[in-house]
Amino acid sequence: ETGVTQSPTHLIKTRGQQVTLRCSSQSGHNTVSWYQQALGQGPQFIFQYYREEENGRGNFPPRFSGLQFPNYSSELNVNALELDDSALYLCASSLAGSRGPYEQYFGPGTRLTVT
Amino acid sequence: AQSVTQLDSQVPVFEEAPVELRCNYSSSVSVYLFWYVQYPNQGLQLLLKYLSGSTLVKGINGFEAEFNKSQTSFHLRKPSVHISDTAEYFCAVRATGFQKLVFGTGTRLLVSP
Numbered sequence: 001e002t003g004v005t006q007s008p009t010h011l012i013k014t015r016g017q018q019v020t021l022r023c024s025s026q027s028g029h030n031t032v033s034w035y036q037q038a039l040g041q042g043p044q045f046i047f048q049y050y051r052e053e054e055n056g057r058g059n060f061p062p063r064f065s066g067l068q069f070p071n072y073s074s075e076l077n078v079n080a081l082e083l084d085d086s087a088l089y090l091c092a093s094s095l096a097g098s099r100g101p102y103e104q105y106f107g108p109g110t111r112l113t114v115t
Numbered sequence: 116a117q118s119v120t121q122l123d124s125q126v127p128v129f130e131e132a133p134v135e136l137r138c139n140y141s142s143s144v145s146v147y148l149f150w151y152v153q154y155p156n157q158g159l160q161l162l163l164k165y166l167s168g169s170t171l172v173k174g175i176n177g178f179e180a181e182f183n184k185s186q187t188s189f190h191l192r193k194p195s196v197h198i199s200d201t202a203e204y205f206c207a208v209r210a211t212g213f214q215k216l217v218f219g220t221g222t223r224l225l226v227s228p
Contacts, residue, residue, distance in 0.1 A: 042205050042218030106159040
């Protein structure tokens with residue numbers, strides 16, 4: 001069973017640029033959630049995708065957007081990067097359906113640095 | 116809405132000593148409770164979870180936690196820690212029926228010889 005993978009591992013961008021982060025969900029999972037973890041903080045929920053549709057969003061501006069593909073992998077896109085976007089971005093996959101409670105499995109994260 | 120408070124930002128302890136990491140939560144609806152561990156430069160690994168039933172939950176690596184509904188707490192304990200337990204520990208809650216996890220700010224456990 002393949003776990004959750006994320007790419008790239010590290011990324012350095014300049015303020016104002018755009019970035020795309022990728023996540024492959026664990027085999028058999030159909031839901032992907034994205035979290036932002038700033039230095040010294042707990043992860044903050046960005047949004048979740050279920051069957052290619054956004055299914056819940058946290059308190060993040062519209063310049064944070066995402067996609068989920070038919071194979072349940074996912075992308076997180078951030079436009080007009082700001083310095084405060086520097087963080088570890090975590091992807092978590094789970095299996096949603098009639099049976100709860102849908103334990104989330106996390107990937108290793110992508111460390112984004114905005115200069 | 117849910118919130119989580121981890122009362123200690125850092126807990127230093129000697130190897131083989133017991134440890135307790137405190138977590139309190141707030142929610143107007145029923146929740147599931149989780150503890151995750153994060154080693155340096157890694158993602159989150161689930162230590163244990165409370166879904167329902169017995170309030171004492173046992174997890175991996177010898178950790179356990181007790182759910183106390185009246186005190187809205189879910190403290191994590193280990194009777195004897197190892198150097199390898201040095202990591203950041205996060206308490207999290209999730210409202211039943213939803214998948215969004217709400218995390219605390221974390222407690223850094225520092226185990227020294």
